[in-house]
Amino acid sequence: QVQLVESGGGLVQAGGSLRLSCAASGRSLRNYVMGWFRQAPGKEREFVAASNWSETSSRYADSVKGRFTISRDNAKNTVYLQMNSLKPEDSAVYYCAAGGSMVYYYRKGAYDYWGQGTQVTVSS
Secondary structure (H helix, E strand, O other): OOOOEEEEEEEEOOOEEEEEEEEEEEEOOOOEEHHHHHHHEOOEEEEEEEEOOOOEEEEEEEOOOOEEEEEEEEOOOOOEEEOOOHHHOOEEHHHHHEOOOOOOOOOOOHHEEEOOOOEEEEEE
């Protein structure tokens, strides 16, 4: 079992930055693909970013490419999502997830473990 806890969300003005953290316990993240997803009110949960354990392969949704960066510290069993140039449409609950496949990194079903989420609100 892997327990994931997100933190770092909050209220920020458009153009600002936030860094989300996802701390894991129960098992090392070393062998897991880590992903970030988000869900806005009334919308489906959508893929944001994913990385394999060695960070040699990272993927991003087109809507965040060039603005968001996923990184991980396997020694600390923590994954981060650096979010820059935030826009109001980035407002959502952000979830981190742990899974096993970079082939289906964009699919919710590819992830076995999920955190509870952290709210990000971007004001215009």
